[in-house]
Amino acid sequence: MIISANKANRLYWLGRYVERVYMTLHLLRRVYDKMIDGQPEDYESFWQKLDMTDSYASTSEFTLGMMYDDKNPSSLMSSLNSAMDNAIMLREDIKSETMSYIEMSIALMKKYRSEAMSNITNLQSVTDWMLAFGGSAAQRIDDPKVLSLIAIGQKTEKIDIMLRFCYCYDRIAAQYYILRNWAKEWPELLDENIDAQIVEMLKPENYKDADEEFRWRLCKFINTVVRA
Amino acid sequence: MAYINLKGLIDSRDAVNKWMERFGVRFGVYKNGVFNEQLFPFDSIPRVISKKDWDYLEAGLQQRVKALNMFLWDIYHDKNIIKDGVVPEEFVYSSKGYMPECEGVSPVGKVYAHIAGIDLVEGKDGKWYVLEDNLRIPSGASYPMIARKLCRKVSPSTFSDNSVAENRDYSELLRTMMDDMCVDGGMKVILTPGRYNSAFFEHSYLAEKTGATLAYPGDLFVEDDKVYYAGMFKEKRLVGAIYRRVSDEYMDPLTFEASSLLGIPGVMQAYKAGNVALINAIGNGVADDKGIYYFVPKMVKYYLGEESILQNAPTYLPYYEEDKAYVLANLEKLVIKDVSEAGGYGVMFGRDMNEKQLAEMRQLINDEPRRWIAQEVIDFKDLELLEGDEVVERKADLRAFVVTGKETKVWKSGLTRFSRNPDSFVVNSSQGGGFKDTWVMIK
Numbered sequence: 001m002i003i004s005a006n007k008a009n010r011l012y013w014l015g016r017y018v019e020r021v022y023m024t025l026h027l028l029r030r031v032y033d034k035m036i037d038g039q040p041e042d043y044e045s046f047w048q049k050l051d052m053t054d055s056y057a058s059t060s061e062f063t064l065g066m067m068y069d070d071k072n073p074s075s076l077m078s079s080l081n082s083a084m085d086n087a088i089m090l091r092e093d094i095k096s097e098t099m100s101y102i103e104m105s106i107a108l109m110k111k112y113r114s115e116a117m118s119n120i121t122n123l124q125s126v127t128d129w130m131l132a133f134g135g136s137a138a139q140r141i142d143d144p145k146v147l148s149l150i151a152i153g154q155k156t157e158k159i160d161i162m163l164r165f166c167y168c169y170d171r172i173a174a175q176y177y178i179l180r181n182w183a184k185e186w187p188e189l190l191d192e193n194i195d196a197q198i199v200e201m202l203k204p205e206n207y208k209d210a211d212e213e214f215r216w217r218l219c220k221f222i223n224t225v226v227r228a
Numbered sequence: 229m230a231y232i233n234l235k236g237l238i239d240s241r242d243a244v245n246k247w248m249e250r251f252g253v254r255f256g257v258y259k260n261g262v263f264n265e266q267l268f269p270f271d272s273i274p275r276v277i278s279k280k281d282w283d284y285l286e287a288g289l290q291q292r293v294k295a296l297n298m299f300l301w302d303i304y305h306d307k308n309i310i311k312d313g314v315v316p317e318e319f320v321y322s323s324k325g326y327m328p329e330c331e332g333v334s335p336v337g338k339v340y341a342h343i344a345g346i347d348l349v350e351g352k353d354g355k356w357y358v359l360e361d362n363l364r365i366p367s368g369a370s371y372p373m374i375a376r377k378l379c380r381k382v383s384p385s386t387f388s389d390n391s392v393a394e395n396r397d398y399s400e401l402l403r404t405m406m407d408d409m410c411v412d413g414g415m416k417v418i419l420t421p422g423r424y425n426s427a428f429f430e431h432s433y434l435a436e437k438t439g440a441t442l443a444y445p446g447d448l449f450v451e452d453d454k455v456y457y458a459g460m461f462k463e464k465r466l467v468g469a470i471y472r473r474v475s476d477e478y479m480d481p482l483t484f485e486a487s488s489l490l491g492i493p494g495v496m497q498a499y500k501a502g503n504v505a506l507i508n509a510i511g512n513g514v515a516d517d518k519g520i521y522y523f524v525p526k527m528v529k530y531y532l533g534e535e536s537i538l539q540n541a542p543t544y545l546p547y548y549e550e551d552k553a554y555v556l557a558n559l560e561k562l563v564i565k566d567v568s569e570a571g572g573y574g575v576m577f578g579r580d581m582n583e584k585q586l587a588e589m590r591q592l593i594n595d596e597p598r599r600w601i602a603q604e605v606i607d608f609k610d611l612e613l614l615e616g617d618e619v620v621e622r623k624a625d626l627r628a629f630v631v632t633g634k635e636t637k638v639w640k641s642g643l644t645r646f647s648r649n650p651d652s653f654v655v656n657s658s659q660g661g662g663f664k665d666t667w668v669m670i671k
Binding site for chain 2 (some may be wrong): 003005088099
């Protein structure tokens with residue numbers, strides 16, 4: 001199948017936003033767990049890692065803001081809306097059933113927002129639906145290029161977040177090689193010069209785990225390696 | 229008609245609406261310049277059409293659409309119907325839908341109205357009347373199609389207990405028609421104006437169900453009088469059929485509205501050269517003009533040599549002196565329609581006007597008789613619908629869909645739209661109406 005540049009871009013970003021929802025929820029649960037014991041520095045470091053310019057005044061504001069704040073581009077609600085903005089224009093490729101997992105997540109979030117529900121653990125359904133989205137996509141999408149663009153978007157987002165939150169080398173390197181594997185479907189998709197730089201940086205002898213500037217540079221390469 | 233058991237369906241109505249939300253069954257509305265998407269209100273009590281009524285409607289609809297297609301060919305080629313004095317030329321050439329740019333253009337298979345949406349009402353006397361022909365971009369088929377899918381899911385016993393004709397095959401009708409029309413084995417695309425079009429759900433759902441590619445403005449381009457879909461990394465693929473959901477005037481900025489960003493520059497040249505099928509053809513508006521509607525039964529007789537099976541609502545053209553005199557004298561009991569408006573706009577009921585408004589209307593009719601038609605108000609049969617737990621009756625119409633490729637086929641269902649306002653005859657979704665599934669009984 002032929003894929004237009006706009007469609008490729010939407011597929012890629014659909015993957016990124018779905019992964020952002022999944023990863024953000026995962027990380028928020030960890031922060032939430034620590035906050036139970038009263039460790040406010042955790043939420044402050046959280047928003048700093050996401051380059052957020054505004055902080056929230058309290059843990060409860062932070063929790064609600066990260067869940068429902070439309071104006072916070074890192075919130076779950078914003079990411080779900082952005083995923084939907086892309087998915088709605090891709091219905092014929094990803095199929096209505098796949099799209100429905102985002103619709104259901106938004107509907108649930110809107111309901112919880114209206115109730116000011118602040119217990120992040122109640123959002124397990126959203127995590128489940130993001131996983132179901134991936135399963136449905138794998139089951140229902142026939143075109144390998146379409147599937148690979150979504151998967152590459154997901155992997156890009158995952159690595160970006162892993163770098164920001166200082167995940168260990170092994171996991172980051174593994175995710176990048178999975179990304180490259182998906183790109184075999186469509187070799188022109190990766191910028192070969194940037195890819196070569198990333199591969200070099202990901203060699204065990206070159207990787208500088210504790211070097212913030214190194215991770216920042218790697219993150220920049222990861223975010224520009226896909227030509228979609 | 230056999231006993232219809234709807235209990236299961238009615239009991240499951242909340243579940244149907246939940247599924248509709250899950251699948252994003254919405255339509256968009258612009259209000260004060262702001263775009264909002266809302267769920268299309270669905271009522272689970274279907275409109276039921278008996279086999280006998282359907283056999284009559286099917287024959288009438290096929291006949292009507294065949295005649296309309298012949299009329300369009302004639303208007304853009306030989307113009308015999310004008311030369312023979314059946315349709316006055318003023319009604320053709322002054323119509324906003326007439327496109328001189330289409331003169332002499334021969335669409336694939338001589339088909340202009342591949343998808344026709346014919347609006348009908350059933351009177352309290354049990355007779356069906358055609359209210360309007362929609363031959364440009366009739367919309368709405370996707371709603372009963374998905375509603376049926378969901379109703380069958382939540383209440384399967386309703387469908388095993390009742391013999392209802394399948395309606396989920398609309399996409400198959402479309403796909404076959406697009407295959408019939410497609411030039412040189414090219415791609416089949418549905419061209420949408422974009423995400424903020426009121427019918428975007430339908431565009432994307434029909435693309436999903438027909439297997440066509442949904443194309444956005446900018447995805448298609450013309451080279452050497454052929455249309456291509458632009459892929460990544462300079463890839464391109466020939467396009468053979470475009471089911472376009474963009475209005476005529478925006479389809480080609482090189483031929484029509486120069487400021488249009490929705491169309492495909494040069495597509496008219498490709499179309500004229502026979503290198504691409506446009507579904508529906510450009511220029512169909514001349515045949516679904518409210519003024520031309522009056523002449524459709526005459527077209528049937530003229531082209532097919534048959535009496536029209538379907539009846540129009542009794543209609544008067546102020547263009548004719550005799551009709552004008554009748555309209556001016558009986559304005560308060562008639563419905564007046566501005567021929568240049570659509571979507572339920574420009575429809576005025578004389579009974580709702582005060583003396584001053586009636587006088588102004590009379591003046592307008594005298595000044596521009598070609599702009600108006602007048603019709604007797606048909607007392608439509610009310611349909612039952614659920615409002616909360618209460619069953620109420622509301623006005624409803626039926627949009628039947630007729631698909632023409634190598635053959636003309638009537639889809640065994642349709643969009644039943646109803647007014648939610650007990651005092652209103654206006655059923656359009658853009659004005660707050662809802663919809664029902666339409667059941668055609670097999671026996």
